[in-house]
Amino acid sequence: MTIGPFLFGAPWALAALAALPLLWWLMRATPPPPQRAQFPPTRLLMGLHTDEQSRERAPWWLVLFRALAAALMIVAFARPSLTPTATAQAQGGRTLIIIDDGWTSAPNWSEVRTAATATIAQAERSGAPIFLLTTAPTIPARDPGEALTAGDAKSRIARLEPKPWRPDRADAARRLAQTQARFDHIVWISDGLDGPGAHALEQVLQQRGPVTVRIPAHTGRAIVSGAVTPQGIEARVRRAPNGEPLAAIAAETADGRALGAAEVRFGPTELTTGARIQLPPEIAARAARVRIVGEQSAGAVHLLPAGSGRPFVGLIDPGGVGQPLVSELYYADRALQPYASLQRGGVGELIDARAQALILPDASPISPLDRAALARWIDAGGLLIRFAGPRLANNNDDLLPVRLRPGSRALGSALAWETPLAVAPFPADSPFSGITPPADVRIRQQILAEPASIEQAHVWATLSDHSPLVTARQRGHGLIVLFHVSAGPDWSDLPLSGLFVEMLRRTLAFTARDAGAGERAISGGPYVAQRVLDGFGALAPPPPDLQAVAPERFALAQPSPATPPGLYERAGVSAAIDAARNDETLTPLTLPPGMTRAGLDAHIERPLAGWFFGAAALMLAFDLFIALFLLGRLPRFARASTAALLLAGVLFTPDVRAQTRDDPTLVIRLAYVRTGDVRVDRTSASGLEALTQVLVNRTAVEPGPPIGVDLARDNLAAYPFLYWAAPSSPQRLSDAALANLDHYLAIGGLLLVDTRDAGRTANAGARPAQLMLAGVDVPPLALVNSEHVVARAFYLMRSFPGRYASPRLWAETASAASARDGVASLFVGDGDWASAWAGEGGIDDRQREMALRFGVNMVMVALTGNYKSDQVHVQTLLERLGEQSR
């Protein structure tokens, strides 16, 4: 039901509006409760006759407000929606809807569908039949003469998808001409682009009734060509003059991962422009397609088929600088340049760069190490293409499809009977099948295989005397292909001919794009669709009834239902039919006078129920405030709500500390080595805790709680001071721990090793420090005296008491630590300081205080280095400065 521009989904709910007067009466009859007031002279008010008392009611504006809220709620329940054009264009009668459902409409497909649905909805109101005509060819073609009900038409529109080819309007005009029907209203939902047959269709349409053409604001764009070049991926993008001038293109892998993107910017009048996605060759080789980002259409996708695409091929460089035209690799390089990403280098280097195929010319020497790596690589699925030559003729190896006879066979030389031979037509089971060898290619010298070994290999090409020219054999998952001639022109004309390019290209189809490269059937035949594009540019498995395409028709195939755009494969070679051809024309549709032109975007029903509900809810919420205001409680409530808001603000303030909690570098922490001796570790922990407390109380250093570290596993770099007490039975460190500790000392950490055995008689051979530090790169140590920086870093100290009153302390000598400006990294002592810091071991307070002072000094040295010993010279420095200024 429509009322004005509003359409109601549940109009019966509007009947509830009749109940509004009742609501009005109810609210008028029940006044709001009175405000209350304490008032001592109430006695004086008793019996005071105020005649308004009985007539007191809710104020009229409040009743009106509430009635309005209720009315809004009722209207919302009626599910209103706004259809501003419904009345403006309510043209009933027999309606013909023509839809251009080619890929050119795909970017605007939702608008197309909405426009079609809206047109159907208009026609539905008059109850007249609806006719549907789609212009893109389908098999079988739809008959526009079929009258549809609105429901059928809607479900057809819902199922209608854009096709991955352009509309054929000539055919549509022909189909329409076959029916003699006239229409009261024709709506052509066009893609906005001209094309063959558009004029014919316009003529037919004008004979049949008034035509409205719906044209999108921005027509579709297309990638008309794309190629992988050594610099990356290049694509050309075309637009109609009203196509959007900015776009981005992206290269994707076969499974849809983006490899890179580039911006496309059309000049004001430019209709075709190029863009390049900069990619290194080995990455570019993985690109399977280029698409216009955000444009969902088959034309916005250009496929880069795998076989003819850009495998990453390594050329094993013989080294040295040669003349380009006689260099062996020069010809392979030139032949493969358009089809593969090439890189020269050594075997190991190329395998590491993940080359998919390697070309090994005869001149390149292979070391035994390289040979093993090469064999492994082939077993894993690599493709090795070898060329014969003088070296191979005399040195057989095992990376060959056949066993070779030593020496080579020269044809047509002065001493030979035979004349140079031509290439025989390729056998049907060869990947080269379908190529016609040119008659003028002559082979002058070749290398021969042992006849017995030929049986085990595939012969891909032969000479006219049936001696093999190209042989191949699987090895593991990989494939070895041997050209029995040299890669240069000195043995044959082959490298100079187009045949060489074609043969190499088809050989590269066996590159290891997946692990099963070697398992592919080596055969020719028709092109079989592997994946086809849908109208939106997504790849899907081909429909089961799709016919294979004969090779001779494939090159000329236009996107059509019989040859849908997509990826095809023949003899292991992938090829593609693209939705947008190189010569794709994108020009705007011109309309003859008499056709109404309209945009595509207007006719949208806007559901309003949400807005109505929202407004009603807001009004009811506001009504609460009004009620409170009438009760006279608003100010207090307002204060309470302010408090509640503040409280909520406090409660929901995100805890910023949570983000920084796990980073050990943000807080200095004293660390001790977890030795595995529970008692020692506990003493170390509590000792360092006490020291931390003293540091916090007395110095600017405010460390976090101390932490135990595992030398073998933890990253020590975050801890400036590491205390290592000797366990009761010291163990030798593991290799990982040794490396970690060496690194820690090298980067300037401070390690205090405490053997805890001062005063005990040293029995030779059982020194804990020796065991603890065995394997550590211990620098030369010297006894620490009162001149050392440790003795004056914070407190001035003469001795360094721990649990023992006068322990010995050694430190890395300044000369050994010269890399760190003389700051010692390693201190070794026997004072059992952690016990003293923790207050264990029955020492008096003074000794504990001195031990803590020593700890403070140690931490100061760890943090400030020899800053304090530099301070000794301040006086001198100041005097010198004074002298200079004077």
Next chain:
Amino acid sequence: MTDAARLDALALAGDLPGVLLDARRLAAAAPGFHGRRRAGQGEAFWQYRDYRPEDGARLVDWRRSARGDRYYVREREREAAQTAWFWVDPSPGFDWSSDPKRTTKLRRARTIALALAVLLTRGGERVGAIGSPPRTGPRGPDRLALDFLTPARDDAPPKSCVIFLSDFYEPIETWRARISAAASAGATGALVMIADPAEEDFPFQGRTLFREPGSHREALIGRAENAREDYAARLETHRRDVHELGAKLSFPSLLHRTDHAAGPTLALLIALVSERFA
């Protein structure tokens, strides 16, 4: 009263120390009372006069007489201590203020009463809350403040000065009975009508349910703003009745609003009662 008990009482009194402080501050600015200006029994020095033969030698002020050739007798001012009794309205409606920031009527009443007590005790008079013994001396007002906490009674002692501090909203019959009882016992005094500004101005609007504090008395007024004039007329009539009643029984009345300063009211009150103590 031990000190501990006194502290307890002060704690009970809540803001009584504050009231006392207010009262002393008020009294400091008030005109105060003068003495009897007659020689008689008393403590304060009044005058020297020449020795007369009928005076005993004991009466001669030898210190003064030694400075001259004549004998002097030291006369003291006559002291006949009167008692001022205070009756402060105990009803819950009196301990009420329309605005939490404004002082309640009760507190203002106590402030005025204690200020007067300060002045009176300084003049040697006695003060008391009805139902408690009279207090005198510099500590008198303190004790009076504590006495205010005990429930007041209506029976005033005879021939005394009774000062009623109330809002006088009780029916006129009640007041007639109360004041007549005091007057028939020979008492005179003053009526201090203390009113909250809300009671004077009646600033209410809209449908309002009025309720008397501490009672179930309620009045629902449909449009309070329309009832303002009727209320003002009734209040005026009631006040006039109270005033005429007081004037007839020589209890002059005066009106004080809690949003006004207490000083003028105190001065007026002193003027009203000073003839009793002159």
